[in-house]
Amino acid sequence: MMEPAFGEVNQLGGVFVNGRPLPNAIRLRIVELAQLGIRPCDISRQLRVSHGCVSKILARYNETGSILPGAIGGSKPRVTTPTVVKHIRTYKQRDPGIFAWEIRDRLLADGVCDKYNVPSVSSISRILRNKIGSLSLGQQGHYDSSSGGNSSKHPASLHGAPPPQPALTYSPIYSYPSPMGAHPPPGATKVASPPGVPAALANSMIMATRTWPSSHSVTDILGIRHITEQVGDSPSAYTSAKIEEWGNLTRGTFQASTHPAVNGIEKTSLEQEAKYNQAPNGLPAVGSFVSASGIGSYHPTPQVAPYMAYGATPSNYVAGHGWQHAGSSTLSPHSCDIPTPLAFKGMQAAREGSHPVTASAL
DNA sequence: AGCGTGACGGTTGAG
């Protein structure tokens, strides 16, 4: 339903899909530009992304070190897991007169829960009443403690500080078991490694961004250069491009810099993209298109079409980066005729100063 | 002019 179809155009002429996050390519770009010293307002204009969004993405990046969007959809993990209930029951059995708030304290003290997932007093009361009280406190079916499988994403990763070390029960939820957990962000300059922030995620993104100085920089990673070429003129091209993009970009981004980067972590993001990738709208064309280009290409061929608005815009910029600047560029309705020169100069300068990004893309 | 913020209309996905 409601497939992204064509997206909408914002006041700046940029294309976006209401309700959906901006492609990682653009998110990454925003951060990258910001790191180059470009002002948010200029970034906003150049990428044709609302300043509110730029602001938000940068703020989040500064806070979490991740450029990825938060987990969308789903439900919050339940705090009253079987394990918790089991403990509550135990407490109650040992001390029938125990108060809910005491149980709460004990759950914390015993490490069954941490402050982030400890049930509220009222929840505990409810448990006592519904699950335990009526059970006559007798041992009865033990809940299988592993239910935790609730593989959900949890919001905490992005904003809330996730529990330092979540109760086991939640490990799958709160602490993204990151294989990378071991090696903290090498270059994690800014990421204060937010507690619990999916280290992997942070890492990955960080790396993605931090590594960019390499020849494989963003441009490449993002494969933005294809923007112009891919964009057909037909609507379908437009669409497909968009969809495709979701599938590739990240993949490319992540893989490019950090291997396992992706695991689990931003499952959300990835999955989402995967989803997109699957041509939800059933456009055959899209599907094939996507997969075709998306498959395996390390540097995905990115078709950032819908957002070309941003890609196409600064032709100079584009050209400068070896993007296939198809002169005309323009593909979409709103492609961009909007001149956005200034900032780019600065940016370019900045870039050139540090590292030529050009070539890699080839 | 630039930026932070909240309302708004939208999508997503676990339960």
Add this chain to the structure above:
DNA sequence: TGCTCAACCGTCACG
């Protein structure tokens, strides 16, 4: 299987 609902999204407009 379909629905609910709370999470997130980006844009827009206001201050």
